Amino acid sequence: MKLVSIFVENFEGLHSVHYHDERLAEYYRLFELWNDVEYLLEYCQRNQEYIYNDFWKVNRLEEFIDMIQDEAEKLEDFFLSFKENGLYVESGVIQQIFIPLNNHTTSVPSLQESKAKLEVSKPKLRFYAIRINKNTFIHTGGCIKLTHRMEEHPDSQIELNKIISVKEWLKIEGIKNEDDLSYYYEQ
Amino acid sequence: MNNNTEIQKTDLAQWAETAKYRKENKKWLRYSSKIALRILAAIEDIPDMNQKKLAELAEVSPQHISKVVKGQENLTLKSIARLSEILCKELIEFPSYKYNEKRSYNLTFVAVQLFIDIPISISTSNKMEYIQQENGWSVHRSVSTEYNNIQTIEL
Numbered sequence: 001m002k003l004v005s006i007f008v009e010n011f012e013g014l015h016s017v018h019y020h021d022e023r024l025a026e027y028y029r030l031f032e033l034w035n036d037v038e039y040l041l042e043y044c045q046r047n048q049e050y051i052y053n054d055f056w057k058v059n060r061l062e063e064f065i066d067m068i069q070d071e072a073e074k075l076e077d078f079f080l081s082f083k084e085n086g087l088y089v090e091s092g093v094i095q096q097i098f099i100p101l102n103n104h105t106t107s108v109p110s111l112q113e114s115k116a117k118l119e120v121s122k123p124k125l126r127f128y129a130i131r132i133n134k135n136t137f138i139h140t141g142g143c144i145k146l147t148h149r150m151e152e153h154p155d156s157q158i159e160l161n162k163i164i165s166v167k168e169w170l171k172i173e174g175i176k177n178e179d180d181l182s183y184y185y186e187q
Numbered sequence: 188m189n190n191n192t193e194i195q196k197t198d199l200a201q202w203a204e205t206a207k208y209r210k211e212n213k214k215w216l217r218y219s220s221k222i223a224l225r226i227l228a229a230i231e232d233i234p235d236m237n238q239k240k241l242a243e244l245a246e247v248s249p250q251h252i253s254k255v256v257k258g259q260e261n262l263t264l265k266s267i268a269r270l271s272e273i274l275c276k277e278l279i280e281f282p283s284y285k286y287n288e289k290r291s292y293n294l295t296f297v298a299v300q301l302f303i304d305i306p307i308s309i310s311t312s313n314k315m316e317y318i319q320q321e322n323g324w325s326v327h328r329s330v331s332t333e334y335n336n337i338q339t340i341e342l
Contacts, residue, residue, distance in 0.1 A: 006202070027202070028202055031202075031205075031206070035209060035216075035258075035259070036257045036258070036259075037220040037223045037224055037227075037256070037257060037258035038223065038227060038256045038257045038258070039257075041224060041227055062221075062224060065220075065224070069217070069220065073209070073210075073213060076206050076209065076210070077210060079206075080203070080206045080207070080210065083203055083206075
């Protein structure tokens with residue numbers, strides 16, 4: 001795997017992982033997928049058992065696809081605003097959209113596993129990342145999260161594995177702050 | 188600066204452009220998604236139909252159809268109509284608007300019409316037909332008027 005900088009200022013900002021077996025870095029790959037209605041329909045057809053239930057209260061697949069597209073649009077706009085206005089825009093820092101992956105944690109350890117989701121009713125899209133500091137995250141992937149726990153769906157389970165493997169990789173590469181990122185990119 | 192960094196800069200520029208494009212064109216891109224979903228559903232419903240065959244029948248490239256079903260093509264009305272004909276399915280609908288809503292009449296006016304016999308409707312039609320006569324053919328013209336649903340024939 002390797003890192004790709006999505007929007008950075010002096011190595012502070014959002015970096016995304018490009019896995020060897022993928023055509024695109026995770027950031028680009030996800031937005032391409034979430035804007036591809038053929039993929040979304042196939043995904044929803046394949047996961048109907050997770051969609052038609054009491055939690056989502058969805059009656060039509062198109063309704064669910066609409067909601068995913070709405071979220072993808074808002075999420076991309078959020079990140080685009082950092083690209084267009086710089087990292088310290090009035091709305092805050094990247095950290096405002098990320099929270100620790102573990103809902104019960106109160107500490108902020110080094111290389112903390114994190115997730116991003118929109119503040120909407122029953123958000124469906126997740127971005128996963130490793131936190132370097134309040135404005136620097138290493139994006140590891142993301143998914144349409146259909147279940148309460150990540151382990152309950154194969155796609156989110158894969159994402160969980162990716163977070164763990166990227167964290168290990170960062171440790172091996174010795175990346176824990178922006179100076180280390182600077183050294184990584186200059187290598 | 189190594190090659191990877193150069194590639195990353197290109198990727199970044201492309202992403203920013205793509206994201207901006209999606210933002211500026213979101214309204215019609217959403218229309219395109221709606222049409223794409225209906226095309227995909229219609230393909231599923233027709234035996235032996237697939238994207239490749241649809242491309243052949245529509246005389247376009249498979250790449251074009253691939254883009255259409257991803258909801259990323261700015262389709263022309265002509266293209267929509269062509270795909271609709273091939274798939275035997277309407278892909279777009281037109282919303283109701285003021286000139287196709289049913290007219291509601293003022294009740295007082297209708298009551299007055301009933302008592303003073305104002306015609307509610309008058310329609311006239313002309314009809315011409317060949318009639319065979321003893322000494323050959325002639326053209327006969329009849330005018331029919333419908334007045335309050337009572338038909339009168341004028342010759």
